[in-house]
Amino acid sequence: MKFFKSVSAFALTTALMVSLSTAALAQSPEITKESNIQFQSSSFTKPTKISDSEKQQLLLNSVPAVPYEAKATESSVSIQANVNISYQFSNLAQDETIDTINAFTITSTKTVPLTLVQYTGFLGTTDVGYALIDQYGRFVGQIQRVKGDYKGTNITIGFPDTPPGTYNIRIINYGSNGLDGNGYTRN
Structure with missing residues (x-):
């Protein structure tokens, strides 16, 4: 008993x-x-929530990003005004997008490289879309999709065959809440 x-x-x-x-x-x-979750950044516009149907459409227009390496014959990206842009953010919620406040201008068709760091916190899934948008908010080229954490290291991706113009970077959090990241363009 x-x-x-x-x-x-x-x-x-x-x-x-x-x-x-x-x-x-x-x-x-x-x-x-x-x-x-409180989004924090002085480099971006206020986050915008996307619907499930918008997310599906964005995912359909995304391609897996391939690490970018400059070719010996490729001239550097010619960027005017803002030579390069850099950004940093923390706590971007799931299914939200942000656009850089600063823009850059290229004068000839080039591959635009973007070096970035991205990671989520505790028990998160990191799945992020990176896109160039023109001054009217239209996508230029395909969305580059990067999966996985790049916290102790970075990755450089490229936006191939980008025509002359002025661009901002749009970041789309397909993954979990609490996305942190930073990055920069380079010429």
Whole structure:
């Protein structure tokens, strides 16, 4: 009889501890979907939420980004006014987009390189789209999709055959809440 009382007490204690732990985790802002994540950046416009149908359309227009390496015969990107742009942000929510405030101008058709770092926090999935948009907010070329964390290292991707014009960078968070990142264009 003592054995059954001990087992019952242990089971009740374990159930109570699991219940309390689950309640504590549910209140943790890093884990709940309902948390109010505060986006932070002075380099970007205010985040815009995209609908499921918009997300599907963007995903259809995305291609896997291939690491960019300048060819020996390729001249550097000719960028006027803002020689290069750089950015940094933290806590971009899932299914939100942001556009750089600063723009850059190229004077001839080139591959525009973008060196970037991206990562999500605890238990996140990192899946991000990078696009060039013109002064009217239209996509130029295809969205470059980068999956995975690049935190202790960076990756350089390219926007091939970009025609002369003035561009901003649009970032689309296809993955989890809490996306952090930074990057820069280079000539």
